[in-house]
Ligand code: HEM
């Protein structure tokens with residue numbers, strides 16, 4: 001087995017096809033392809049972490065969640081490379097992108113759905129791909145990472161059974177905040193759950209930084225122009241900064 005065979009490098013390194021002669025288009029393509037590769041790993045880790053929480057194998061879940069935070073950190077660092085591309089450079093090939101947009105990244109949506117953001121409208125851009133749509137629907141049909149954590153709180157008698165239609169958007173629940181408060185007020189008595197909570201907060205923290213880096217880079221590169229995906233652009237991305245994946249884990253902090 002040779003290095004290039006094992007890694008399928010011929011295929012990976014033959015997958016960059018700029019649509020223009022602009023120097024920076026290769027940077028743009030590689031930035032997205034590497035992001036998608038890291039996202040593939042994040043989906044893999046999040047799926048296993050969710051299953052590990054469901055089967056009460058918390059140390060495994062915690063290790064995988066820590067890895068997802070490191071992946072997000074990696075993605076956050078990558079913005080520094082893309083930021084070297086100025087508006088003058090991007091506009092030389094932006095038209096070649098047509099209506100394609102990060103909006104259509106199904107792996108990004110998978111990560112959001114796995115974490116518990118069940119915003120169905122986001123399935124829209126995937127309607128034309130039956131296989132992608134089915135994969136996303138499968139994620140929506142099962143408990144998210146956060147649902148799995150709440151089921152665990154129930155098993156520890158800290159919460160009523162949180163079983164619900166997993167596909168539906170979850171309403172914030174004061175009883176969940178109370179359950180987290182019990183854990184945070186006495187970490188020693190609930191150490192594994194306390195550790196899980198902090199790993200989830202960590203993950204959301206890094207996720208927020210990704211969104212912030214994205215919107216800042218976008219403003220730096222296209223200002224307030226509309227996005228190729230049809231949204232208002234920066235205005236839309238700023239609204240996305242308000243998304244909360246694990247709302248009660250943030251609310252509990254006010255009570256401690
Ligand atoms: C110069 C670089 C970039 C620009 C100008 C840009 C611009 C935008 C804009 C305007 C949107 C809103 C949707 C639209 O109307 O198109 C968007 C969404 C998105 N972009 Fe980017 N983007 C850039 C780089 C990236 C990179 C490197 C990634 C990493 C994969 C990425 C991933 C996404 C994702 C996942 C969304 C959907 C976000 C959501 O719905 O919450 N973008 N981008």
Ligand SMILES: N[C@@H](CC(=O)c1ccccc1NC=O)C(=O)O
Nearest residue numbers: 097100101102103226227228229
């Ligand atoms: N939405 C971007 C285009 C864009 O960024 C993009 C286009 C094709 C593939 C990935 C992209 N990245 C993230 O949205 C824009 O409006 O310029």
